Amino acid sequence: MNVDIHNHILWGLDDGAQTPEDTLALAKDAVQNGITHVIATPHHRDGKYDNPASVILQRVDEANRLLEDNKIPLTILPGMELHLYGEIVQDFQAAHQTLITLNQTQLYVLIELPYDHVPAYTQRLLFDLQVEGYVPIIAHPERNHDIRERPSILHRMVEKGALAQLTAASVAGEFSSKYQGISRKLIEHNLIHFIASDAHNIARRGFALKAAYEWIDRKLGGQYTDFFKENARLLVSGQDIAVPAPRPFDRKKKRQKFLGLF
């Protein structure tokens, strides 16, 4: 089983696939990347798209039938990419469920931060989610401005029990060297637990997982790819993953380097 835990393969719900044909094209791309299962994660509460659980579950069924009819060996599982907002915990507690965890295992929640900053209430909200028994996964931290400037922000989140997922295209260098550089830095500091496609369309934002894993194999070593692939498998069945201690960012070293001391 090879799993992609974050993508926009379901048609007609957000800025990902627009038509069933788009879904089919993305599914073929996933298979070419060696993927057998994808957790579909349409945007929810991001200010543009609202996709409550019932809508996503229905579209997952329709999409799986479409893949079966077209004999594409890929299974779509339900999930959502939940934009950070203040009432997430209350909405998870509500009797009428609008939110879903990844593959509905009641454990992992995919959280999207704003791109330009990390809101002050983030740490508190992540903590409250964990008190309720959920494990928040920060989607693509490498694309958040504040985390790029100060990766110690992510370090604090991971230290307190959150997990994080890089976008495959960032790792593979398909966006820019800036994203690839920060991706490497975050992996080397044990701040990353998953690589996922965040695929939207085959023209510009496909799966890219194969290229990402090849780059990690080459630059960082096969133990990292094994770790990321295994974590995605464990996530699907709602099992805990083994989290290595995050490595602190050495500020002193950085200052000495800046002063030309070594």
Ligand SMILES: [Fe+2]
């Ligand atoms: Fe996404």
